[in-house]
Amino acid sequence: MRVQRAVEAKLRSVKFLSESAEELEVLIELVREEPGEVEELSTTLQRIEPKLDRIELETKMTGDHDAANAYVEIHPGAGGTDSADWASMLLRMYLKWCERRGFDAELLDTQDAEEAGIKSATVLVKGEYAYGYLKGEAGIHRLVRISPFDANARRQTSFASAHVYPEVDEEVTVELDEKDIRIDRFCSSGPGGQGVNTTYSAVRLTHLPTNIVVSCQNERSQIKNLATAMKVLKARLYELERAKKEEELAKLKGPKKGISWGNQIRSYVLQPYRLVKDLRTDHEVGDADRVLNGDLDGFIEAYLKWLVTSE
Numbered sequence: 656m657r658v659q660r661a662v663e664a665k666l667r668s669v670k671f672l673s674e675s676a677e678e679l680e681v682l683i684e685l686v687r688e689e690p691g692e693v694e695e696l697s698t699t700l701q702r703i704e705p706k707l708d709r710i711e712l713e714t715k716m717t718g719d720h721d722a723a724n725a726y727v728e729i730h731p732g733a734g735g736t737d738s739a740d741w742a743s744m745l746l747r748m749y750l751k752w753c754e755r756r757g758f759d760a761e762l763l764d765t766q767d768a769e770e771a772g773i774k775s776a777t778v779l780v781k782g783e784y785a786y787g788y789l790k791g792e793a794g795i796h797r798l799v800r801i802s803p804f805d806a807n808a809r810r811q812t813s814f815a816s817a818h819v820y821p822e823v824d825e826e827v828t829v830e831l832d833e834k835d836i837r838i839d840r841f842c843s844s845g846p847g848g849q850g851v852n853t854t855y856s857a858v859r860l861t862h863l864p865t866n867i868v869v870s871c872q873n874e875r876s877q878i879k880n881l882a883t884a885m886k887v888l889k890a891r892l893y894e895l896e897r898a899k900k901e902e903e904l905a906k907l908k909g910p911k912k913g914i915s916w917g918n919q920i921r922s923y924v925l926q927p928y929r930l931v932k933d934l935r936t937d938h939e940v941g942d943a944d945r946v947l948n949g950d951l952d953g954f955i956e957a958y959l960k961w962l963v964t965s966e
Contacts, residue, residue, distance in 0.1 A: 664783050668710050675703045708956075713784050715959045720821035721787030726890055729776045731768070732795065732814030739772030741798045741813040744947060746776045749792070749817075751949025758782035763883060764870045771804070777869075777887065779822065786821040791958035792951075793819040794920035801926045810926055814919075820894035822886070829889040836888075837861040838881070843872040860884045867891050921954070923947070936961040 682696040716722070729746045731738035746765075753760035759781040766774040780789060795816050802811035823829065839859040857872035858880040869891065871884040923943060924930045931946045931954075932939040938957035940946050946954075 660783065668713075671703075671706060672710065675707070712956055712959060713787070715963055716784050716787030718787065718790075721790070722784050723786045724782070724822040725780045725786035725789045726763075726818075726820050726822060726887060727778045727780060727789060727792070728818040729773070729778075730816050730818075731772065731774065732816055734811065734813035736768065736770045736772065736804045737798075737802050737811045738813040738815055739768035739770070739774065740804070741772070741796075742774075742776070742815040743772040744798070745796055745815050745817065746773065746778070748947050748949055748951070749778065749780075749789075752951045753780055753782075753949075755949050756782065756788070758785055761873070763873050763887065766870075777871075786819070787959075788955055789819045791955060791962070792817050792920075797919055797922045799922065799924045799926060820890050823890045823893045829893050831885075831889065831892070835863050837863060840877060856880060858884050860888050862888060862892065865892070865895065867895070933957060 678699060679696070682692070682699055685692050686696050727749055729742050729749075731742040734741070750760050750762075761779040761781065763777045763779055765776040768774050795814055798813045798815070800811060800813075801808050805811060837860070839861070840855040841857050841859065842855055843857040856875055856877045857870065858877060859868065859870040861868050867888065869884050869888045871880040871887065874880045874883070920935060921931065921933045923946070924932075925943055929943045930939055930941055931943050933954050936954075936957040938954055940950075940953060
């Protein structure tokens with residue numbers, strides 16, 4: 656079904672391009688005969704340009720899993736309460752981006768920090784090319800601002816990480832030994848009422864050989880949470896193996912440009928000036944509030960173009 660949806664999406668794009676080309680040819684001929692009709696041509700170009708930009712972006716997504724759904728994990732780094740708060744801001748930014756893009760974002764798990772912000776969060780983003788769009792967001796995100804938690808109003812630098820990996824297809828086999836998995840069951844936290852907070856519906860899985868920990872508490876049913884957590888764990892293990900193979904291949908090829916897990920990829924400066932800058936592509940935006948409200952398309956497009964030229 657996923658392959659079928661991907662093919663249907665490509666067919667819709669081809670049809671759109673064909674119809675747009677025909678429409679523009681007619682309008683160009685009309686303008687040649689009647690120059691006063693140039694406004695209609697301009698209006699038509701403005702209408703089709705966003706769709707053309709999106710199709711152009713998707714042609715750059717040629718990876719095996721670029722068309723798949725994506726898991727996004729957010730974790731705070733060094734910086735205490737400020738970093739936990741920054742992690743929650745980062746989560747909100749991606750949820751806002753999904754809303755703007757028309758993707759469905761399902762919050763699978765979130766752990767609140769003690770004072771403010773979050774300890775961790777996992778989101779499943781559903782939509783065509785969700786992983787292709789979001790894969791470039793993996794890495795360390797740095798925030799500079801006046802700390803709202805500092806009585807002396809000093810400037811604080813905070814860090815949070817985003818991990819992005821594709822939802823694994825059912826036909827992809829990931830070997831899992833039950834002996835290697837520890838299952839913990841606990842009460843869900845946060846809103847949900849008596850049915851959620853007083854029953855052991857939340858599930859935490861620990862993969863002992865890799866120490867990967869996955870938890871899920873968004874469903875009332877323990878069985879559903881366990882099934883979802885197993886899917887996330889398989890996706891994490893698949894991504895781990897893929898990253899290992901890429902690292903081995905990179906060693907054989909020698910040094911090259913690229914993004915590696917754990918590297919700082921973007922700075923968000925709110926004080927003493929306002930600027931968001933990607934350190935790989937040098938793409939920058941002065942309106943930091945717009946970026947934090949989910950306007951990430953410029954950064955995503957710049958990354959995809961950079962990725963093509965750096966390979």
